[in-house]
Each structure stands twice: as C-alpha cells, then as structure tokens.
Amino acid sequence: MEPVQEQRRPWVVGVSGASGTPYAAAVLRGLLAAGESVDLVVSRAARLTLLDETGISFRDARWREDLAEWLARGADGKPDAFGGDAVDVSDVRHWAAGDLAAGPSSGSYPVKGMLIVPASTACVAGVALGLSKDLLQRAASVTLKERRPLVVAVRETPLSGQTLKALVALDEAGAVVLPASPAFYAGATHIQDLVDFVAGRVLDAAGVPHRLYRRWEGELGGSRTG
Ligand SMILES: Cc1cc2nc3c(=O)[nH]c(=O)nc-3n(C[C@H](O)[C@H](O)[C@H](O)COP(=O)(O)O)c2cc1C
Numbered sequence: 001m002e003p004v005q006e007q008r009r010p011w012v013v014g015v016s017g018a019s020g021t022p023y024a025a026a027v028l029r030g031l032l033a034a035g036e037s038v039d040l041v042v043s044r045a046a047r048l049t050l051l052d053e054t055g056i057s058f059r060d061a062r063w064r065e066d067l068a069e070w071l072a073r074g075a076d077g078k079p080d081a082f083g084g085d086a087v088d089v090s091d092v093r094h095w096a097a098g099d100l101a102a103g104p105s106s107g108s109y110p111v112k113g114m115l116i117v118p119a120s121t122a123c124v125a126g127v128a129l130g131l132s133k134d135l136l137q138r139a140a141s142v143t144l145k146e147r148r149p150l151v152v153a154v155r156e157t158p159l160s161g162q163t164l165k166a167l168v169a170l171d172e173a174g175a176v177v178l179p180a181s182p183a184f185y186a187g188a189t190h191i192q193d194l195v196d197f198v199a200g201r202v203l204d205a206a207g208v209p210h211r212l213y214r215r216w217e218g219e220l221g222g223s224r225t226g
Contacts, residue, residue, distance in 0.1 A: 007110045008037050008110070009037065009110045009111060009112050010036070010037035010038050010039040010091075010093065010111055010112065011031055011036055011037070011038055011039070011111065011112050011113060011114070011115060011206065011208075012038075012039045012040075012041065012104045012111050012113070012114040012115070012139050012143070013027060013028060013031070013038055013039070013040050013041070013114075013115050013116075013117065014041045014043070014114060014115070014116040014117070014119075014123075014136040014139060014140065015040070015041070015042045015043065015046040015050075015116075015117065015118070015136075016043045016045065016046055016116060016118065016119055016120040016122070016123035016136060017043050017044070017045020017046045017047075017048060017049050017120050017122070017123075018049065018118040018119060018120035018121070018123075018154070018155040018156060018180075019049055019053070019118065019155055020049075020117070020118035020153075020155040020180050021046070021049050021050045021053045021054060021070075021118070022053065022073075022074075022075040022191075022192075022195045023117050023118050023153060023155070023180055023195055023198050023199055023202075024046075024117045024118065025070055025071050025073065026075075026192075026195050026196050026198075026199030026212065027115060027117045027199045027202050027203065028040070028067075028071055028087075028092075029071055029082075029087055029199075030199055030200070030203050030208065030210045030212055031203070031208060032087055032088060032089070032091070032092070033210070034203075034208050034209055034210060036112075036208060037091045037092075037093075038091065038092045038093070039092075039093045039094075039095060039103065039104055039111065040063075040067070040092055040093070040094045040095070041094075041095050041097055041102075041104065041135050041136045041139060042058055042094075042097060043097045043120075043123070043134060043136050044097055044098075044134070045120065045122075046058075050070065053077070054070060054073050054077055055077070056069055056070050056073075058070070060094070060096045063094040064089055064092070064094070067089050067092060067094070068086055068087065068089050071087040071089065072086060072087065074191075074192050075190075075191040075192045075194075075195040076190075076191055076192070081192070095135055096135070097134045097135050097136055098134060098135065099135055100132075100134075100135055100138060102135050102139075104135065104138075104139035104142065105135055105138045105139060105142065106142065107142050107145060107146045111143075111148065112148065112149070112206075113143055113148040113149030113150060113151075113206060114139055114140055114143040114148070114149070114150050114151070115150075115151045115153070115202055115206060116136070116140060116150070116151065116152050116153060117151075117153040117180075117199070117202055118153050118154070118155040118180055119152045119153055119154045119155065120154075120155070120156070121154070121156045121159075121160070121163045121166075123136065123137065123140075123152075124152060124154055124163055124166045124167060124170065125162070125163065125166045127140040127141060127144075127152070127166075127170060127175075128165075128166035128167075128169040128170050128173075129166075140152075144173050144174060144175065147174065149176070149205070149206055149207075150170075150174065150175040150176070151175070151176045151178055151202055151205045151206055152167075152170055152175050152176065152177050152178065153178045153179070153180045153198065153202055154167065154177065154178075154179055154180065155179075155180040176205045178198075178201060178202060178205055180198050181198070182194035182195070182197045182198050183197055185216060185223055186213045186214045186215075186216075186223055187214055187223030187224065193213070196212040196213050197212070197213040199212055200212030200213040201213075
C-alpha cells in the first residue's frame with residue numbers, strides 16, 4: 001500500500017464586512033510568517049471595507065496581486081510599511097465568497113480550523129444560525145460541525161442584545177469569541193501595535209506562535225521600561 005502523503009492543512013481565514021481590515025492583514029502576515037498555509041475567503045461586503053480602509057479593490061481574477069499589495073500596507077494605510085520585503089503569498093489559496101462548491105464548504109476538505117477576522121454582526125448572526133448564505137458562513141458552520149477551532153473576532157460597538165445572544169450561541173457551539181479590542185498594557189506607540197495586539201490574540205487562540213505583541217510579564221508599568 002502507498003504511504004499516506006502529508007496533506008496541506010491550511011487555516012481558513014474569513015474576512016467579513018466589518019471595519020478592521022488591518023486586523024485581517026496582520027493575522028494573515030502572522031500565519032504566513034509562522035509557515036502556516038492559508039485558504040482565504042473575502043466576503044462581498046469586505047471588499048467595500050477593504051476599499052474604504054486601504055483604497056484596494058480586491059478582485060477575484062487578480063487576488064494574488066491585490067493580496068500582496070494589501071499585506072504590504074500598514075494599519076495607517078501606508079504602502080511598503082514592513083521594510084519593503086513583500087510577504088510571500090505563494091501558500092495562500094483564494095476561494096470566491098460565492099463559490100459554495102469550494103474546498104472549505106465540505107468537512108472532508110482538510111483544514112486546521114477557521115479564523116474570522118474581522119467578523120461583522122451579520123456574519124456572527126449568520127454563523128450562529130447556521131445560515132451558510134455564502135462560502136464564509138458555510139465554512140464557519142463546517143468548522144463547528146467538525147469540532148475544529150473557530151475564532152470569531154467580532155467588531156462592532158455598541159453591541160445589540162441580538163448580537164450578544166448570537167455570540168453566546170457561538171461560544172456554546174465551541175467557538176472562541178474574541179472581540180477586536182486592543183489592550184494598552186503591551187506598550188503600544190503606533191496604531192500598528194494596537195492592531196498587532198488583536199491579531200496576536202487571534203493567533204494565540206489558534207495556537208500559532210508569533211511575536212506580534214509584548215506579553216504581560218507580571219510587572220505593573222513593565223511596558224514603559226525597555
Ligand atoms: C465601511 C463599512 C464599515 C462597516 N463596519 C462594520 C462594523 O464595524 N461592524 C459590523 O458588524 N458591520 C459593519 N458594516 C456593515 C457590514 O458590512 C454589513 O452588515 C454586511 O452585510 C456584512 O456582510 P458579511 O458578514 O457578509 O461580510 C460596515 C459596512 C461598511 C460599508
């Protein structure tokens with residue numbers, strides 16, 4: 001019998017249409033820097049937030065080019081923010097949000113889990129209900145039914161009771177609900193530091209190693225020294 005080949009086992013990253021596309025970019029950079037494979041799904045609404053927040057039109061036909069340009073942007077929107085070295089996007093696979101026959105729409109497609117960054121309240125509601133209105137929501141439902149890790153980085157404020165109930169449903173279904181809520185103990189001096197803190201917590205929830213933020217070391221005021 002043929003030996004079983006080691007399979008590519010990516011993280012599915014779902015970008016929905018909440019504000020916060022820099023969070024998604026930071027998570028994608030972190031996953032790729034850690035040598036993880038990525039399957040990317042960008043919702044239709046997320047194309048609007050991406051255009052609004054970065055000026056980039058994300059096109060299905062030229063996604064690799066558009067992704068590379070996006071990942072080179074800092075949280076302040078400036079191009080080539082990370083020292084000019086282009087992020088290697090060769091191990092990213094892109095699936096159109098309307099493609100309900102895509103790999104991540106089936107539980108038999110091998111993935112490690114799914115990170116929804118940022119998650120809109122519409123996405124939260126849809127996943128909590130199992131709506132599967134597009135590939136992003138279907139992939140999230142599949143992740144839950146397969147008992148794989150699902151991290152939902154919700155971005156909205158204030159939150160309605162309706163969204164709070166949907167978030168409880170997601171928590172009860174096994175997802176990690178991770179509000180895109182930066183902390184200030186890690187010594188942030190730039191917007192990118194705040195963004196990287198949230199992205200780092202998303203990667204922590206997924207068990208992916210990173211150096212995106214400075215961890216608490218048990219000393220008050222520690223972030224101001226050194
Ligand atoms: C510029 C812009 C910013 C938005 N910001 C948010 C937000 O922060 N949180 C949210 O829940 N929805 C936000 N929305 C609304 C969502 O895009 C909308 O509910 C959409 O239906 C979400 O669809 P999706 O979950 O399929 O991506 C925003 C929309 C636009 C155009």
